[in-house]
Amino acid sequence: MKTILVIGMGRFGRHLATRLTEFGSEVMIVDKEEDKIQDLLPIVTRAQIGDCTDEKMLASLGVGNFDTCFVCIGDDFQASLEITSLLKDMGAKYVVAKADRAIHEKFLLRNGADEVIHPERDAALRAANKYSARNVFDYIQLTSDFSIFEIAAPESWVGRSIKQIGVRSKYNVNIIAIKKNEEIIPITNVEYVFKKDEHLIVAGNAKASSRMLSIK
Amino acid sequence: MKTILVIGMGRFGRHLATRLTEFGSEVMIVDKEEDKIQDLLPIVTRAQIGDCTDEKMLASLGVGNFDTCFVCIGDDFQASLEITSLLKDMGAKYVVAKADRAIHEKFLLRNGADEVIHPERDAALRAANKYSARNVFDYIQLTSDFSIFEIAAPESWVGRSIKQIGVRSKYNVNIIAIKKNEEIIPITNVEYVFKKDEHLIVAGNAKASSRMLSIK
Numbered sequence: 459m460k461t462i463l464v465i466g467m468g469r470f471g472r473h474l475a476t477r478l479t480e481f482g483s484e485v486m487i488v489d490k491e492e493d494k495i496q497d498l499l500p501i502v503t504r505a506q507i508g509d510c511t512d513e514k515m516l517a518s519l520g521v522g523n524f525d526t527c528f529v530c531i532g533d534d535f536q537a538s539l540e541i542t543s544l545l546k547d548m549g550a551k552y553v554v555a556k557a558d559r560a561i562h563e564k565f566l567l568r569n570g571a572d573e574v575i576h577p578e579r580d581a582a583l584r585a586a587n588k589y590s591a592r593n594v595f596d597y598i599q600l601t602s603d604f605s606i607f608e609i610a611a612p613e614s615w616v617g618r619s620i621k622q623i624g625v626r627s628k629y630n631v632n633i634i635a636i637k638k639n640e641e642i643i644p645i646t647n648v649e650y651v652f653k654k655d656e657h658l659i660v661a662g663n664a665k666a667s668s669r670m671l672s673i674k
Numbered sequence: 675m676k677t678i679l680v681i682g683m684g685r686f687g688r689h690l691a692t693r694l695t696e697f698g699s700e701v702m703i704v705d706k707e708e709d710k711i712q713d714l715l716p717i718v719t720r721a722q723i724g725d726c727t728d729e730k731m732l733a734s735l736g737v738g739n740f741d742t743c744f745v746c747i748g749d750d751f752q753a754s755l756e757i758t759s760l761l762k763d764m765g766a767k768y769v770v771a772k773a774d775r776a777i778h779e780k781f782l783l784r785n786g787a788d789e790v791i792h793p794e795r796d797a798a799l800r801a802a803n804k805y806s807a808r809n810v811f812d813y814i815q816l817t818s819d820f821s822i823f824e825i826a827a828p829e830s831w832v833g834r835s836i837k838q839i840g841v842r843s844k845y846n847v848n849i850i851a852i853k854k855n856e857e858i859i860p861i862t863n864v865e866y867v868f869k870k871d872e873h874l875i876v877a878g879n880a881k882a883s884s885r886m887l888s889i890k
């Protein structure tokens with residue numbers, strides 16, 4: 459059972475605290491405004507009202523006892539930076555901060571954040587990949603050089619199997635599943651033959667992916 | 675070349691417009707506040723200042739000519755709903771709206787949105803999966819029943835190959851890559867032998883994933 463501190467009940471913080479509790483962690487939430495925590499009281503383990511830039515207030519939470527501390531404040535960047543830095547000074551094991559702009563990320567990482575999350579940037583990248591010119595239905599970047607994407611099965615592949623085409627050796631990608639009418643069916647057999655109107659869920663690095671996207 | 679309309683230059687809208695332009699689409703941006711579009715002028719194809727709840731203003735954009743129209747407004751839900759509905763009435767081909775709360779999604783889908791995006795909710799789910807009790811380093815849901823996750827190689831697997839373990843037939847998951855010191859190496863050979871301290875990138879449905887996470 460993990461114990462997790464979540465500071466700031468904006469959209470991201472609220473969803474995070476709710477999901478962490480759902481997955482079985484003990485969650486403590488803090489916000490400086492009372493009305494932001496009222497409706498979460500019955501869901502989370504503990505809740506506290508207070509301004510976390512106040513050292514005494516933060517010290518009273520016992521930050522060293524939490525497995526992970528989240529700072530989910532966007533609009534007031536100075537508060538986010540101060541709280542991140544104070545948490546680290548007080549012995550927080552692992553600090554994750556939310557950032558709104560790339561420049562915030564640099565300062566947060568230099569002042570105590572072990573990791574930074576960009577909700578809007580990540581969602582925008584996924585949407586931009588999905589709606590750009592290429593024949594892509596969904597696209598998720600796992601690292602800067604490895605992605606998962608959903609594409610229509612190339613016409614030249616219909617009626618042939620993974621093995622016959624030599625997908626792995628020729629294109630250096632991994633077909634992980636087929637999508638047909640919103641249902642995803644994991645592919646575990648290289649004898650699988652592609653059919654018309656199927657989408658492929660493919661995994662591979664950037665170079666392999668762009669070659670894959672240009673097959674007719 | 676796709677042509678895309680993006681209304682609302684908040685954090686999500688700005689990232690979206692920038693990325694869509696980067697991936698080769700023609701992008702038009704609109705915001706009611708001039709200072710929100712100034713710095714994007716040199717990047718996007720066209721920019722316009724105006725209140726999109728005004729029918730005449732929206733009609734002047736020629737919304738029927740865009741492949742996709744995005745409504746990226748969160749704080750003013752009424753404006754988001756009005757604009758989404760007006761776009762559809764004026765013949766927009768495909769409308770994607772950003773939502774802040776689940777209740778917004780319902781109204782947006784009923785009033786013209788073809789799709790709804792929740793940036794904060796999706797980012798929070800990914801973070802909550804990553805930091806919950808289970809031995810998971812990253813976790814992305816592609817659909818409600820298919821996910822990609824990164825876990826430590828189970829001790830009982832170290833020194834054995836995918837084929838020897840019978841990963842696919844026994845666990846109904848697909849090992850798509852190995853992660854070692856931040857580098858992801860696609861796995862395309864079932865003779866691959868797992869080593870200590872490697873992470874696995876695995877794809878599978880919810881049932882198969884939770885079985886996989888409980889192996890020692």
Ligand SMILES: Nc1ncnc2c1ncn2[C@@H]1O[C@H](COP(=O)(O)OP(=O)(O)OP(=O)(O)O)[C@@H](O)[C@H]1O
Nearest residue numbers: 466467468469470489490509510511531532533537
């Ligand atoms: N010093 C502070 N101490 C405790 N809580 C704070 C502090 N400063 C801000 N907060 C709280 O953090 C929450 C989130 O702040 P903010 O509105 O900046 O988020 P946001 O980036 O817009 O979030 P989201 O995009 O997730 O909605 C608010 O509920 C606010 O009351």
Ligand SMILES: Nc1ncnc2c1ncn2[C@@H]1O[C@H](COP(=O)(O)OP(=O)(O)OP(=O)(O)O)[C@@H](O)[C@H]1O
Nearest residue numbers: 682683684685686705706725726747748749750753
């Ligand atoms: N009626 C409207 N017509 C055109 N632009 C609008 C209208 N209403 C709001 N906007 C613009 O939409 C942008 C985004 O609005 P808002 O602040 O609600 O976003 P947000 O949900 O906080 O975004 P994010 O989380 O992406 O930062 C603002 O720049 C605002 O000026």
